[in-house]
Amino acid sequence: xxxxxxxxxxxxxxxxxxxxxxxxxxxxxxxxxxxxxxxxxxxxxxxxxxxxxxxxxxxxxxxxxxxxxxxxxxxxxxxxxxxxxxxxxxxxx
Numbered sequence: 001x002x003x004x005x006x007x008x009x010x011x012x013x014x015x016x017x018x019x020x021x022x023x024x025x026x027x028x029x030x031x032x033x034x035x036x037x038x039x040x041x042x043x044x045x046x047x048x049x050x051x052x053x054x055x056x057x058x059x060x061x062x063x064x065x066x067x068x069x070x071x072x073x074x075x076x077x078x079x080x081x082x083x084x085x086x087x088x089x090x091x092x093x
Contacts, residue, residue: 024049
């Protein structure tokens with residue numbers, strides 16, 4: 001097992017996480033972390049999953065205490081094709 005006190009987190013390679021999916025059964029959690037077109041899948045026993053959740057919740061709490069509440073409003077992504085563009089195409093008939 002890796003000794004976490006001997007790890008320099010700044011030296012580890014990183015992927016930008018853009019999503020996660022998962023499921024669970026009685027004795028195991030399954031989850032996948034997405035990064036662009038890459039997907040890394042994992043399985044964890046309930047105790048390990050709860051320790052991960054506890055750690056993540058603590059990190060989010062510290063972040064929000066420092067920087068304010070995280071805005072969870074979905075971003076407004078404008079489609080490159082708008083309804084007005086479709087009407088223009090129909091005018092050329």
